[in-house]
Structure formats: C-alpha cells, structure tokens
Amino acid sequence: xxxxxxxxxxxxxxxxxxxxxxxxxxxxxxxxxxxxxxxxxxxxxxxxxxxxxxxxxxxxxxxxxxxxxxxxxxxxxxxxxxxxxxxxxxxxxxxxxxxxxxxxxxxxxxxx
Amino acid sequence: xxxxxxxxxxxxxxxxxxxxxxxxxxxxxxxxxxxxxxxxxxxxxxxxxxxxxxxxxxxxxxxxxxxxxxxxxxxxxxxxxxxxxxxxxxxxxxxxxxxxxxxxxxxxxxx
Numbered sequence: 001x002x003x004x005x006x007x008x009x010x011x012x013x014x015x016x017x018x019x020x021x022x023x024x025x026x027x028x029x030x031x032x033x034x035x036x037x038x039x040x041x042x043x044x045x046x047x048x049x050x051x052x053x054x055x056x057x058x059x060x061x062x063x064x065x066x067x068x069x070x071x072x073x074x075x076x077x078x079x080x081x082x083x084x085x086x087x088x089x090x091x092x093x094x095x096x097x098x099x100x101x102x103x104x105x106x107x108x109x110x111x112x
Numbered sequence: 113x114x115x116x117x118x119x120x121x122x123x124x125x126x127x128x129x130x131x132x133x134x135x136x137x138x139x140x141x142x143x144x145x146x147x148x149x150x151x152x153x154x155x156x157x158x159x160x161x162x163x164x165x166x167x168x169x170x171x172x173x174x175x176x177x178x179x180x181x182x183x184x185x186x187x188x189x190x191x192x193x194x195x196x197x198x199x200x201x202x203x204x205x206x207x208x209x210x211x212x213x214x215x216x217x218x219x220x221x222x223x
C-alpha cells in the first residue's frame with residue numbers, strides 16, 4: 001500500500017513566521033497535491049506537482065509556495081504565516097491510472 | 113462552472129441504510145470517487161466508479177451513477193457507529209486526474 005506521511009499532526013506557529021509542512025510518499029508517484037480543509041468549504045487545492053521541480057498553482061495559492069526537489073517529497077511553505085492560514089492541511093499522492101489519491105493524516109496548523 | 117454538491121449532514125439510525133447523494137457538473141469526468149474521513153484523520157478512498165458504469169457494489173457499499181442527471185449516490189447498508197464520518201464525493205478532471213471535491217456530508221448515527 002502507498003504510504004503518505006506528513007511530518008507533523010499538530011503545529012502552532014506565530015504570525016509572520018515562515019512555516020514548512022513536509023510530505024513524503026513511498027511509491028514513486030509523479031503527482032502530488034496540497035489541500036487545505038476548512039469546515040463547510042471542503043477541500044481546496046493550493047498547489048500540485050506533476051514531477052520533480054514542476055509545480056502548478058491550484059485554486060488558492062496566495063500566501064503559499066511549494067518545493068519538489070525529490071520525487072518523494074513535496075513541501076508546502078507559508079512564507080509569512082497569518083491567522084487566516086489556520087487550517088487543516090492535507091497532502092495527497094496520485095496512484096496512476098485514475099485509481100484515486102492517497103492522503104496523509106493531515107497537519108492541523110494554528111497560527112496565533 | 114465546476115461544482116460538486118452534497119448535503120452537509122445526514123442523520124440515520126443504527127442498522128438502517130444511509131444514502132449520501134452528490135451532483136456534479138462535468139459530463140466528461142472519467143472517474144467519480146467516494147472518500148471517507150474519520151475525526152482527526154486524513155481522507156481514505158472508499159470506492160470509485162468509472163463513468164461508463166451504472167453501479168458498483170462492494171460489501172455494504174453500493175454506488176449508483178446516473179450520468180444523464182449527473183447524480184452519484186453512496187448507499188451504506190446496515191449502518192454502524194463506525195460509519196460515523198464525513199463522506200466526500202469527487203470527480204476527476206483532465207489527464208492528470210485532478211479532483212473536484214464536494215464539501216463533504218457528515219454522517220451522524222443515532223442509537
């Protein structure tokens with residue numbers, strides 16, 4: 001089974017801090033995704049990557065950047081954290097052939 | 113536009129069947145998915161259906177697809193307390209299988 005690991009389950013950061021959220025998958029998948037999840041809004045795509053060093057903006061990229069230096073690792077960066085970025089962040093990896101995403105356990109980020 | 117719609121809540125009695133409904137807009141979607149999210153956890157793929165199928169059954173789960181009405185449903189037979197979760201409907205889009213998500217339906221089980 002594919003495993004997608006997010007480095008932290010819970011994180012508390014201060015406004016203005018630079019925040020790194022790490023995601024690692026172990027199945028050599030090309031496509032990886034970062035979502036944020038807020039109550040009543042479902043999942044919103046922040047960025048995705050279809051290969052090493054390749055990235056595309058999703059629906060809500062403002063205030064975020066990403067890094068994909070190695071195929072297995074996709075990092076989400078909050079350049080200067082703000083309170084409206086308090087959310088649950090979910091990383092996913094795509095199984096080729098349309099067989100769906102595998103998600104990590106999520107990182108609940110609180111910005112104070 | 114692109115929109116996947118679901119009710120936000122569904123309440124059923126333990127032992128009854130649950131039916132969670134979803135409507136989507138993109139008739140070119142190749143796959144449609146149901147994901148389950150238990151409290152505090154990530155999303156877990158429950159089942160998916162290819163767009164040329166009408167129905168798929170997997171143990172207590174039945175997925176029905178009405179392409180004409182762009183309507184997808186998930187039926188859970190003999191609902192148990194362990195089925196309490198948020199259920200997300202999603203449709204695929206494009207060759208890189210980006211997913212368009214519904215807002216999720218919270219399934220509440222009454223004893």
